[in-house]
Structures are given as structure tokens and as C-alpha cells.
Amino acid sequence: MVERETSREILKRLKEEYGEPAPMLDYETPFQLMVAVVLSAQCTDERVNKVTKELFKSAGSPEKMAALKIEELETLIKSTGFFRNKAKSISESSKMIMREYNGKLPDTMEELLKLPGVGRKSANVILGHVYGIPGVTVDTHVKRVSRRLGFTDSEQPEKIEKDVMASVDSQDWFTFSNLIITHGRKICSARKPKCEICILNDRCRLWRDKL
Numbered sequence: 529m530v531e532r533e534t535s536r537e538i539l540k541r542l543k544e545e546y547g548e549p550a551p552m553l554d555y556e557t558p559f560q561l562m563v564a565v566v567l568s569a570q571c572t573d574e575r576v577n578k579v580t581k582e583l584f585k586s587a588g589s590p591e592k593m594a595a596l597k598i599e600e601l602e603t604l605i606k607s608t609g610f611f612r613n614k615a616k617s618i619s620e621s622s623k624m625i626m627r628e629y630n631g632k633l634p635d636t637m638e639e640l641l642k643l644p645g646v647g648r649k650s651a652n653v654i655l656g657h658v659y660g661i662p663g664v665t666v667d668t669h670v671k672r673v674s675r676r677l678g679f680t681d682s683e684q685p686e687k688i689e690k691d692v693m694a695s696v697d698s699q700d701w702f703t704f705s706n707l708i709i710t711h712g713r714k715i716c717s718a719r720k721p722k723c724e725i726c727i728l729n730d731r732c733r734l735w736r737d738k739l
């Protein structure tokens with residue numbers, strides 16, 4: 529557990545270092561963000577953006593996506609990897625959005641989790657970016673860095689989400705997790721964290737334990 533004041537200081541330093549996080553996936557509608565998030569599993573944002581640029585020309589809405597043949601969809605998204613599963617999820621989600629939500633992407637965690645291929649992490653990204661609803665996105669970076677900093681001792685995404693939420697002001701949940709992801713990518717890598725030059729080392733449990 530990290531004290532509220534410490535988490536505010538950590539966020540302040542991360543904002544100074546990296547600025548406010550901008551969405552890295554390209555999209556124009558909530559539905560398109562959902563598709564991009566599904567495609568981003570095990571794939572870089574750059575690759576996803578290249579693929580969606582073409583994909584959304586022919587199937588940028590749930591209606592058009594639902595009408596697209598699964599084989600065509602698979603071909604269009606093949607380079608993102610795991611394309612069969614992703615195509616199935618996107619196609620079924622599009623049909624569900626048309627059938628049950630009048631063609632509009634739902635805006636609650638509960639409903640988003642019903643869409644095939646959308647887990648808590650994806651739902652938090654969608655809720656945060658599109659609807660401005662705060663949440664803590666727990667990916668591999670948040671999992672690792674929040675443990676090292678001392679926000680949690682858990683390995684379970686849902687528990688990590690709760691532990692981080694308990695220490696960070698609610699309006700900052702989304703920004704916080706995005707900046708932690710950036711910090712994990714740039715400095716606090718899995719194998720060789722650059723602790724000596726880390727702006728958070730005086731607030732880090734792992735670094736303290738090393739000294």
C-alpha cells in the first residue's frame with residue numbers, strides 16, 4: 529500500500545517527465561477504439577494503426593463490420609497475429625452491438641465485458657479514453673511497476689486494480705496507469721530496470737530493498 533501523498537508525488541513526477549498521456553491507437557468512434565484494442569493484444573500500436581487505417585475504410589461501423597465475411601476480416605487483420613480469434617471476437621461483438629445495443633458501443637464495464645474479446649483491461653481503456661470514466665488499466669507494465677513501487681503485492685489483475693485504486697485519487701486512475709505503462713516501457717523494464725536514473729527511485733520499494 530502506498531500513501532496517498534506518495535502516489536500524488538509519483539504522478540506529478542511522471543506527468544513532468546512524460547506529459548499527459550495521449551491515446552496511441554487511432555480511432556474516430558468508440559466502436560473503432562474497441563476494434564483497435566482487440567487487435568492490439570500481442571501486437572504493437574503502430575501495426576494496429578496501419579491495419580485499422582485500411583480496415584475502417586470498408587468496415588468502420590458495427591453495421592459494416594457485422595456484414596463483413598469472416599474470411600475477409602481475417603485477411604485484413606492477419607498481420608496483427610492471432611487473427612482467427614481476433615476476427616471471431618470482432619465479428620461477434622459487432623453483431624451483438626447491432627442486435628442488443630442499437631449499433632452503439634455500451635458504456636459500462638458490465639456491458640463491455642459481455643462483448644467477445646473485451647476483458648477488464650480493454651474495457652478500462654475504452655471507458656477511460658472514450659467516455660472519460662476513470663479506471664486502472666492493468667497490463668504487464670502496470671502489473672510489474674506497481675508491484676515494484678509497492679502499490680500491491682498481488683499478481684492478480686483485479687486485485688492490483690483495486691490496490692492501485694486505493695492509493696491513487698479516482699480522477700487520476702486512468703492517467704496514472706497510462707503513465708506507469710510509459711515508465712515501464714522506457715525505464716522500468718522487466719529485465720533491466722534503470723533504477724539509477726529513475727525519477728521514482730527514492731519512492732520505490734524495490735530500489736529501497738536493493739540498497
Ligand code: SF4
Binds near residue numbers: 733
Ligand atoms: S527504481 Fe527501478 S524498480 Fe523502481 S520504479 Fe524505478 S526503475 Fe522501476
